[in-house]
Amino acid sequence: MKGTIIVSVVLFVAVVAASIFYFTGLGSVQKDLAAPLASLPEETLFVAAFKNDETTDNIFKDYEVFDAILGFKQKARLDSLKQEVLRSPVLSEYLSGTDVYISFHQVEKEVETLFTIPTSESIDAKEISSVLNQIEKPYNIAPLDTLGNTIYALTSDSSNLSLYIAYQNDIFSVSPSVSVLAKVLDKRHPKLSRDRINFYLEHTNRNVPLSIYFAHQQVDSLTKQFQRNRPRDFMQQFLGLGGQSAWNINYKQDALMLTGESELAKTENSYIALFAKQQKQTQRLYNYFPSNTALYLEYALSDERGFRQDLERYVSKKTSQKRVLDQIANLRSSRQSLMQNLEQSIGKEFALLELDNGNYLGFASLKDSTAFEKILDDVAESAGDNIYRFKYEHLMYAFYGDALQNFQRPYFTIVDDIIVMANQSSTLTDYLRRWRNSDLLIGTLGFKNYERLQGNEANVTFFAHTKNASRMLGNNLATTYARNFRNNKDFGYQDFYSWSVQLTGNGGNFISSMYGIYKSSNALGVSADWTYAFNNRLITRPYVFEHSDTSQFILAQEQDHTVHAIHPSGNKMWSAVFSGRIIGDMVQWKDRSIFLVTDRNRLYRFDTNGKGMDGFSLGLPEEPTGSPTIASLAGQDIILVPLSDRLEAYDMQGNIVDNWDMERVSGRLLPGIHLWKDFIVVGSTKGFVYFLGSDGKTIKRLDGGDEEIFRSELGRVSRADEEYFVATDTEGILHWFSFDKENRTTQLPDLSAKHRSYFAHLSSPSNTDMVILDDNMMYVYELGDSVTTKFKQGFTKDLSTTPLFLPNGSVSQLGISIPSNNIIYVFGENGTPTSGFPIEALPLFYYGRINYNGANYLLSTKRDHKLYAYKH
Incomplete structure (x- = not known):
């Protein structure tokens, strides 16, 4: 399978972190940072080091990312080993105050782990056997002689996990x-x-x-270890x-996040090294990638000429590409003007995707779309339906290199200022359909x-999308790892949404990062405190009164049309069938009675029972067209x-009054009834505003003026010297109405006639x-x-639903739902989503307290007709 082994490498590097949790608690003071590393074999695949203190223990407590990667059974075994052996009283005396290193080593077709733990004080070699034999059962200790060095075998009848221990220096x-110990x-x-060793220590954040710590040359070994077939395209x-590279962890409950620096060497035959002299750029092509993207590599240049x-x-230097290079050289000489015009037209962003x-x-981006259109007939021939095909082979390879070498003479289309290429026109037809339907990865x-x-x-x-890449991963991983991936x-592994690696040029080296996004059971919307079953789907959002x-x-x-009353514990209080569907919102009066209207022309008022x-x-x-309003006028409610x-x-x-x-x-009346004076x-x-008396x-x-058409609700703005009532018209003009001052207007930018305004x-x-x-945009003023x-x-996707204004003390929080992909948001006042959002749920939801002085809850539904209560 093409290029998917890089996902395996990312997964495997992450396995390092999984082991750390089970062996924390062994000390943080070091005599010599270099000595433990100096004992490791040259061919070590990579190394992890961790501090040990209570902070580390607390950070990684219940860190599900580690458990998911290592495996839940292995977690239990190693957790037992940590408590019974490495934290046994006899060893703790010598291991306190040290750092722990975990390294990984290839042994035939397996990868084995090595724990390197310096002691806080020397132990006489003659006493090692006595010390180890003091470890309490169920472990058995037996010495082995290997190359004149004593290795102790530690086994347990209750586990098939055996360890070998050596002590030196x-x-x-x-x-x-x-x-591994013998080496x-x-x-x-x-x-x-x-x-x-110096690089590792220099870039360790204590x-x-x-x-x-990871040696780049080991990528080849890891590829052979995990790859069933010859690596191609992405991995090459x-x-x-x-x-x-040296990476440090940034802790987050539902993600593995590693950031650091990558020092390069032997770069003459490396394509990826070409980007090390570039400076970071904003990447935007991913906004165009379809939702069925499995893998992508996106590139951005700051210095096109230098690249x-x-x-x-x-x-x-690629002698294996001599035929291709000869063709490109021929194009540059015979079509010199065309190649120059093409170079001036295409941009500094490009990407490769596997679906x-x-x-x-x-x-590939276009920096001058007009210039490209002028040479379109010279470089391409039409294939119909806005799809073209390049006339010449290897054009994209000539300008972008290995990233696009798979496209010898591709079909292409143009979306905005982006060239989208494929080797089959049907692939482009499917892409255009997804693009028109906004069926995109983002x-x-x-x-x-x-x-x-x-x-x-x-x-x-x-970027690797775990679900979309799962079939090719299963087919491409070596049997053992494919089995684990599917298990x-x-x-x-399949609870990880994605894995990614990001590289930013740094004067010939890279600033690098790796991310694994995990679906944690502790994340909002995963584990419900309670559920409440309906017979049908909800037609109103949940209200809390x-x-x-x-x-x-x-x-x-x-x-x-049944209305259900539910206790904050999730238990049913009562239910009653109402005549018709509720229109607008339910409203609670100061005596706690509740008012609502229905589409069967009914007005209800009932108590909390x-x-x-x-x-x-x-x-x-x-x-009725909206919610009822309770007014106190002339001494009458x-x-x-x-x-x-x-x-x-x-x-x-x-x-009737x-x-x-x-x-x-x-x-027609606009939504929004206001009481003022x-x-x-x-x-x-x-376009009229009416001030009505108590009668x-x-x-x-x-x-x-000018027969304006108002689409929004009527809002109210209180200023120190005046009260204004506001609404927007179909021209995107905000009208300010005052009882005794001159009306005024404000032109709002870039609004369609179909926009909707709320206050x-x-x-x-x-x-x-x-x-x-407005369509797929939200503006807050x-x-x-x-x-x-x-x-x-x-x-x-377009925003077809009404926003929710959710209680948050004396103000409201903004809730947005998108029915077409069942994603809901709650935004803070600065416009960033509230922690835990967005999540996947049907559009009718509530977020806030459901009982006095209690925690916030998300109340949402799925297609199983249940209300889910998630504590946050």
């Missing part, structure tokens, strides 16, 4: 492999060089709990590179979580129900914020003396 060496003890066997770019000069020197079906896509939940952790500024980014019971002075409760309506109040429910003259072009008014016993006489508005303020779609009669009508207090009870949804942009957010 105040260092314990522990491994399940005798041959450590053999003074004639080549060891790690002083230069490598303030982090875990560091990893990383082979044959000398030098080394192409280095590339020319690099490819000139879940094994097909490849290539991407629209998936896992990728959004990945984006939040790993930035997009780099020169090279490798969901004993391992957690006061039930008594000491408790709250949850209300929600399902498709058969579900009992209807006297006089309710009652019929309405027509279908009245219920205002919005109909299509007027308000109906009822007293608290369900009677006698003196109510509201004229019909011009157009002695007025009821409403707006209409025709419903119009006291004043303000005109937006809430997101940062302060005294400041009004405006949320605008603060409305003060001027209109200030707070933040904006783009999505891959």
